Amino acid sequence: MLTLFLILYPVVAATLILLFGGERIKQAALVAALVELVLAGYAFFEFHPDASSQFGFDYAWIGSLGIRLSAGIDGISVLLVLLTGLLVPFIVLSTFNRTYARPATFYALMLYMQAALMGVFTARDGFLFYFFFEAALIPIYFLAAMWGGENRIPVTFKFFVYTIFGSLFMLVALVYLYYQTPAINGAAHSSAIADFYKLKLTPEAQNWIFWAFFIAFAIKMPVFPFHTWQPDTYVESPTPATMLLAGIMLKMGVYGLIRFILPIVPLGVETWGKTAIILSVIGIIYGSIIAIRQRDMKRLIAYSSFSHVGLMAAGVFSQTETGMQGALVQMLAHGINVVGMFFVADVIFSRTKTRQLDQLGGITQTTPKLTVYFMIMLLGSVALPLTNGFVGEFLLLHGVFTYNHYLGLAAGFTIIFGAVYMLRMFQKSMFGPTTSRTESFADLTRSESWVFIPLVVMVFWIGIYPHTFLKVTEPAVANLMKYIGTTAVSMK
Amino acid sequence: MLPIVLLSVFGIALLFLGFLKSKTVLLPATLLFLVVTLAANFLDWNKTYLYFNDMLRTNNLSMVFTAIVLGSAFLVVALSGSFAENDEAQPAEYYGLILFSLVGAIMMISFENLIMLFVGVEILSVAMYILTGSDKRNLRSNEAALKYFLMGAFATGIMLFGMALLYGATGSFTIAGIGSYAANPQMGLSLLLYVGLLMLLIGLLFKVSAAPFHFWTPDVYDGAPTIFTAFMSTVVKTAGFAALFRLLSVSFTGVFSFWWTILAIITAITLVLANVTAVYQNSFKRMMAYSSISHAGYLLIGLAALGAQTKQAIVFYSLAYSVATISAFGVLLLVAQQRSTQTITSEGVINENFDSFNGLARQNPFLGFAMTVSMLSLAGIPLTAGFWGKFYMFSTAVERGQIWLLIVAVLMSAVGIYYYFRVIIAMYFRDGATEPIRVTPVYQYVLLAATILTLGLGIAPGLLQGLF
Numbered sequence: 001m002l003t004l005f006l007i008l009y010p011v012v013a014a015t016l017i018l019l020f021g022g023e024r025i026k027q028a029a030l031v032a033a034l035v036e037l038v039l040a041g042y043a044f045f046e047f048h049p050d051a052s053s054q055f056g057f058d059y060a061w062i063g064s065l066g067i068r069l070s071a072g073i074d075g076i077s078v079l080l081v082l083l084t085g086l087l088v089p090f091i092v093l094s095t096f097n098r099t100y101a102r103p104a105t106f107y108a109l110m111l112y113m114q115a116a117l118m119g120v121f122t123a124r125d126g127f128l129f130y131f132f133f134e135a136a137l138i139p140i141y142f143l144a145a146m147w148g149g150e151n152r153i154p155v156t157f158k159f160f161v162y163t164i165f166g167s168l169f170m171l172v173a174l175v176y177l178y179y180q181t182p183a184i185n186g187a188a189h190s191s192a193i194a195d196f197y198k199l200k201l202t203p204e205a206q207n208w209i210f211w212a213f214f215i216a217f218a219i220k221m222p223v224f225p226f227h228t229w230q231p232d233t234y235v236e237s238p239t240p241a242t243m244l245l246a247g248i249m250l251k252m253g254v255y256g257l258i259r260f261i262l263p264i265v266p267l268g269v270e271t272w273g274k275t276a277i278i279l280s281v282i283g284i285i286y287g288s289i290i291a292i293r294q295r296d297m298k299r300l301i302a303y304s305s306f307s308h309v310g311l312m313a314a315g316v317f318s319q320t321e322t323g324m325q326g327a328l329v330q331m332l333a334h335g336i337n338v339v340g341m342f343f344v345a346d347v348i349f350s351r352t353k354t355r356q357l358d359q360l361g362g363i364t365q366t367t368p369k370l371t372v373y374f375m376i377m378l379l380g381s382v383a384l385p386l387t388n389g390f391v392g393e394f395l396l397l398h399g400v401f402t403y404n405h406y407l408g409l410a411a412g413f414t415i416i417f418g419a420v421y422m423l424r425m426f427q428k429s430m431f432g433p434t435t436s437r438t439e440s441f442a443d444l445t446r447s448e449s450w451v452f453i454p455l456v457v458m459v460f461w462i463g464i465y466p467h468t469f470l471k472v473t474e475p476a477v478a479n480l481m482k483y484i485g486t487t488a489v490s491m492k
Numbered sequence: 493m494l495p496i497v498l499l500s501v502f503g504i505a506l507l508f509l510g511f512l513k514s515k516t517v518l519l520p521a522t523l524l525f526l527v528v529t530l531a532a533n534f535l536d537w538n539k540t541y542l543y544f545n546d547m548l549r550t551n552n553l554s555m556v557f558t559a560i561v562l563g564s565a566f567l568v569v570a571l572s573g574s575f576a577e578n579d580e581a582q583p584a585e586y587y588g589l590i591l592f593s594l595v596g597a598i599m600m601i602s603f604e605n606l607i608m609l610f611v612g613v614e615i616l617s618v619a620m621y622i623l624t625g626s627d628k629r630n631l632r633s634n635e636a637a638l639k640y641f642l643m644g645a646f647a648t649g650i651m652l653f654g655m656a657l658l659y660g661a662t663g664s665f666t667i668a669g670i671g672s673y674a675a676n677p678q679m680g681l682s683l684l685l686y687v688g689l690l691m692l693l694i695g696l697l698f699k700v701s702a703a704p705f706h707f708w709t710p711d712v713y714d715g716a717p718t719i720f721t722a723f724m725s726t727v728v729k730t731a732g733f734a735a736l737f738r739l740l741s742v743s744f745t746g747v748f749s750f751w752w753t754i755l756a757i758i759t760a761i762t763l764v765l766a767n768v769t770a771v772y773q774n775s776f777k778r779m780m781a782y783s784s785i786s787h788a789g790y791l792l793i794g795l796a797a798l799g800a801q802t803k804q805a806i807v808f809y810s811l812a813y814s815v816a817t818i819s820a821f822g823v824l825l826l827v828a829q830q831r832s833t834q835t836i837t838s839e840g841v842i843n844e845n846f847d848s849f850n851g852l853a854r855q856n857p858f859l860g861f862a863m864t865v866s867m868l869s870l871a872g873i874p875l876t877a878g879f880w881g882k883f884y885m886f887s888t889a890v891e892r893g894q895i896w897l898l899i900v901a902v903l904m905s906a907v908g909i910y911y912y913f914r915v916i917i918a919m920y921f922r923d924g925a926t927e928p929i930r931v932t933p934v935y936q937y938v939l940l941a942a943t944i945l946t947l948g949l950g951i952a953p954g955l956l957q958g959l960f
Binding site: 132134145153157 | 890895905954
């Protein structure tokens with residue numbers, strides 16, 4: 001039942017905010033998001049670490065077709081539920097010094113988005129997953145296109161059409177899988193994801209279903225060469241929307257890989273997995289190299305995100321337990337880091353009205369707090385030991401390395417390149433002589449500090465004691481790996 | 493068969509009501525008549541009857557289609573309040589014709605004998621020809637009516653020819669009789685059957701505006717007064733598909749292998765042509781015309797992949813499509829009426845282009861929302877009824893293993909997003925007129941009802957299950 005609250009509660013809260021607006025919308029949205037965080041935190045700490053699905057609900061949706069409203073939290077989704085609950089309040093808090101036109105709509109859309117994301121990560125029915133997968137797109141589209149930058153209309157439109165286009169292929173695959181489930185004695189087929197796992201599909205079917213799913217998820221993450229919507233959309237969107245996109249939404253793609261592709265089409269992965277890893281590794285290196293050349297902070301972070309997510313995809317396709325565990329932890333860690341980094345860019349932009357690195361410099365002289373927080377988020381991003389990025393990237397690289405030494409080596413560049421572009425950004429913006437724009441740079445306000453503090457706590461918590469997070473995912477990952485091993489064998 | 497009788501009587505009554513000085517009584521009277529008919533429609537629920545010497549057969553499916561048609565007509569009529577203010581309009585005749593045309597639609601939905609199908613098509617069409625041309629001083633309206641009439645008459649001619657050939661082949665006009673003849677194709681069927689079926693199909697496909705028989709649609713939809721365009725694109729289409737479904741599922745399942753490829757090719761052509769052309773339209777109304785062609789294409793998928801799911805798919809799809817279309821035309825009516833002073837084009841006609849929606853959501857958030865839901869539903873985005881409509885259609889195709897048709901449909905729905913979103917973009921992200929639009933309570937209720945229905949069916953598609 002808790003899952004039902006996690007999904008429904010933000011919808012109710014958002015609708016109330018929309019209807020009764022009032023003066024203190026920001027505060028109301030923050031309280032609403034904090035309550036959701038408490039719910040998500042409760043789910044995380046009460047989650048019993050085994051392979052089962054917990055806190056679930058299950059109702060008939062379209063009874064005659066066997067399609068059910070069924071959702072629950074298992075070891076694969078628990079960290080993402082936590083991430084979704086964790087980030088939204090701080091994204092809301094990060095807007096406290098900004099004013100957005102029509103604030104009721106703005107915050108309501110953010111909460112609707114959160115509800116849809118919760119639905120994506122907990123759905124146990126294939127069509128319910130698709131439903132939320134698409135539903136999440138509508139609020140984020142309006143957020144980006146109504147409050148975005150100058151070029152927002154064509155950019156967000158491209159984003160929307162691109163992602164919908166990809167997910168339509170997934171819909172085809174889902175409908176196909178649905179009709180492959182047994183319908184005995186006139187009973188309906190089933191669209192439960194667990195029933196999809198039991199299917200014995202022909203190798204040909206597995207191949208095309210692999211691509212149908214992969215294109216949908218690859219566009220969402222994005223994986224090279226499906227990434228062209230991403231940098232522009234991240235740059236043009238208002239920062240809170242960018243945080244939602246990069247922090248949570250791209251995880252939908254990685255989650256989909258683990259939830260659908262690996263267990264449902266193991267033979268497809270055997271045939272095409274290597275191609276997928278190679279594409280991901282190309283993305284890692286390509287994204288890093290472009291990031292090194294960027295002058296706009298937001299665009300730089302966008303490309304770094306593109307590069308990081310490539311490593312997650314590669315880790316998942318390595319089909320090793322460490323790779324999978326790494327992907328799950330890294331999704332949490334990356335969400336925290338990228339939100340922190342985008343907030344740094346937003347803080348700097350709000351004071352200097354520029355994100356161009358060559359117009360910045362010397363900020364550190366007046367801002368001890370910002371410097372420290374920026375540095376910690378940055379070290380997390382470049383995967384320094386004892387920070388959250390290290391745990392995830394180490395496990396991921398270990399996984400990819402086990403799969404193929406050369407690919408592991410190539411993927412390892414992500415850490416070197418990451419250090420290069422991140423430190424370059426830090427150096428250009430924070431050190432050096434002040435410019436006309438950064439002369440009177442004010443340090444963080446109290447509400448801004450309160451965005452960073454919890455993120456910093458999480459950076460160190462995951463970095464120093466990852467066991468809290470790894471232990472909840474471990475049984476589910478082990479179970480999934482065992483399952484993939486046996487089904488792939490039995491299908492030959 | 494109470495609805496047919498009632499509608500005929502009410503139609504005549506309306507013509508007499510036209511003698512009254514006050515025009516204001518006509519609209520409520522028509523709405524009342526429609527509600528009474530809708531209630532009477534369900535009297536036979538869960539029973540199957542043959543009427544008029546086995547000419548018509550009612551069953552649950554026909555009643556559901558009748559309800560959709562009557563409901564659509566109710567919403568459209570509710571939106572037609574501006575006739576009372578217009579001196580040139582003759583609402584009594586219009587409403588009378590609408591009721592008569594509904595008689596034709598119901599005959600198309602519940603025919604048992606091909607003659608009834610023909611009579612139904614004609615009753616519906618003749619009323620439509622007149623309504624299309626009802627804006628007498630408007631050249632485009634005249635042109636549309638003439639075009640529609642000439643091409644429509646030609647199509648019904650072909651259809652009648654097809655029926656004659658079918659009679660020649662089978663010796664029967666009833667769909668059951670034809671069905672029992674066509675049930676055993678291995679015994680060798682008369683060539684006349686195939687030719688007759690093709691001609692009959694051409695006639696009906698013309699009515700539902702499937703390519704390549706769609707050329708009349710953009711001009712007619714564009715030229716006709718918007719309120720009648722809304723009527724045409726919902727009622728006529730629903731009735732046409734109900735007729736096609738009944739004909740193919742009762743009479744011609746035996747020769748499925750003959751006609752499904754033809755229908756599948758027509759479906760693919762319709763989808764590609766309509767969606768690609770719609771992208772290049774500047775006029776919203778013309779875009780809606782091509783959109784209606786493209787939805788005919790999606791509905792045809794269900795027929796080309798005729799199976800156990802088809803019934804449900806067509807009912808759900810036509811309902812979702814009708815509701816969303818009426819809502820879209822409702823907003824267009826308001827925009828065109830009230831912004832027309834600012835937006836008359838150089839040719840002196842009312843601007844119904846996309847840019848007349850600019851900034852609408854800022855001034856009228858409710859209109860913007862209703863239109864957005866309607867566009868999302870037509871585009872088939874989840875949370876709306878249109879998504880499940882497409883979902884059911886795609887399911888039928890997968891069930892029959894017609895993956896290639898599905899791929900075409902999927903690609904074309906991605907194209908569809910492009911032109912539906914142009915409206916949303918114009919409303920929300922572009923600056924336009926600052927004057928808010930005055931929305932009468934009736935419009936508010938209709939748009940609210942349509943929006944709630946679209947979202948409700950989008951979130952709980954199981955609601956309709958009781959109807960099957």
